[in-house]
Amino acid sequence: MKIQYPARERLANLPTPLEPLPKISEQFSLPYGGPKIWIKRDDLTESAMSGNKLRKLEFIIAEARARGCNTLITCGGEQSNHCRATALAAAKAGLQSHLILRRGRGNSTDVPDGNLLVDYLAGAKVSLYPLREYLDTLPQLFEQWSEFYMQQGDRALCIPTGGSDSLGIWGYILGTEELLQDCANAGFQPDQLVCASGSGGTQAGLTLGCQLLEADTQVTGYAVCDSADYFVGKVSADVNDWARRYRQAFELDKRRIHVIDDYIGPGYGIATEEIYQTIALAAQLEGILLDPVYTGKAFHGMLQDIQRGQYTGCENLVFIHTGGQFGIFPQRTGFESSWSTG
DSSP states (O other), rough: OOOOOOOOOOOOOOSOOEEOHHHHIIIIIGTTOEEEEEEEEGSSSSSTTHHHHHHHHHHHHHHHHTEEEEEEEEEEEETTTHHHHHHHHHHHTTTTEEEEEEEEEEESSSSOHHHHHHHHHHOEEEEEEOHHHHHHHHHHHHHHHHHHHHTTTEEEEEGGGGGGGGTTTHHHHHHHHHHHHHHHHTTOOOEEEEEEEESHHHHHHHHHHHHHHHHEEEEEEESSOOOOHHHHHHHHHHHHHHHHTTTTTOOOOGGGEEEEOOTTTTTTTOOOOOHHHHHHHHHHOOOOEEEEEEEEHHHHHHHHHHTTTTTTOOOOOEEEEEEGGGGGGGGGGGGGSSSSSO
């Protein structure tokens, strides 16, 4: 199927590599009758590690230009990968950025770290709010700051959490097309695509892309917050909004939406010792750096489910590495048992 894409601002270094994980496959999958594990390195979309967010931002920034906007306003947690990626992409595109952030759970300091540090380095205006105020007034905060820029002669495009909506979804429709071609070049069709689900946009784009391209490939999202039911509804809503907005005669097969919420742990952004150990193991075995908020949880859950026989009959599985490595540094103390001082 030939897909007609909307305008796109080229920001990412594409295609990103598709690599096998032979040591992890040998140790954690093949002895259990599981698949050969591959990794799609979307953490390498560009040098500042903006990851999966940059695919969405290519379409979002093109839309901002089409509307005559010179400012991007978006929102997220204090260590939001999406907000950091937006700040960097805006700087590269010559736009202003304003980040509406919710403060973390007791880990905020006077000295910015991780993604927040990069936000400031990229020149973003940062507004930090207590958790309850953020949750209760986010729509009003968007309106307030949009009006602020309008009054000073600017025009802002408001971007939802994670860039996950009917516009951002184009990033992973295109990403699916790229990935399936990568797999074909490597001589296989993937049975499973696995990703972390935090705002649902990446999973929505992959699921929609597989159906549009008539690929017999299951997309599985590992929730890092919220329930499986929530993400099934979010993916479905984003795809339905995409179909309406772009006048597509399309109906998503909801049986394609598969979400696992068994590995969220204590909550969003909170990792367990097992997650830290899995991140360290991936670095030691394959030189792959995961993060404790998104990819570490998803990768850990995937390995656990492989060993439990959940992927029996699957020959090739591709894990989508969506980036987020800056999130390691604010949680550095979680890795204290993982390094050698000898």
